[in-house]
Amino acid sequence: MIVNHGSAKWQGGLKDGKGVLSTKSGALSDQPYGFNTRFEDKPGTNPEELIGAAHAACFSMALSMILEQAGVTDVDIQTTSQIGLDKEGDGFAIKTAHLVTRISGKGDKAVIEDCARKAEKGCPVSKVLNAEITMEVTVA
Structure with a gap:
């Protein structure tokens, strides 16, 4: 079985909080995400x-x-x-x-x-x- 993973860190509440996510390979490393990147089309990922x-x-x-x-x-x-x-x-x-x-x-x-x-x-x-x-x- 091949196993890969991604990880995320989150601090704060839903709307005022901020997070970063990363992938095992390092292709994404501490990429920012948050309420604004998910629901308000702001820069970052979701x-x-x-x-x-x-x-x-x-x-x-x-x-x-x-x-x-x-x-x-x-x-x-x-x-x-x-x-x-x-x-x-x-x-x-x-x-x-x-x-x-x-x-x-x-x-x-x-x-x-x-x-x-x-x-x-x-x-x-x-x-x-x-x-x-x-x-x-x-x-x-």
Whole structure:
């Protein structure tokens, strides 16, 4: 089993508090986050954009493998995962993850689209998200 991790430190209350997060690899180190970066679009990061980045990266890697197995070559994949944070009762819940991907490669368009659908459901991050996952595919 491969185990990776991220960590976070938080000080203060919800609205006036501040936090930093880091990743095992050091790609993120003491990256600031807080109420203002999550709900007020201020500079810094937030959990939803990190989940979105992880989802987009995982999907793209899974898709590249599936395309390779299907004989598609010269692959270029650009993906965004839009993570929806919705009000739920007294709190919030992530309810949606919408993949938007643009794929170019040498191969049949229908095969490429089918591979994208397989990756949408099969990438490990898609499997862990308990959210409605949808996707738009453009094959160039």
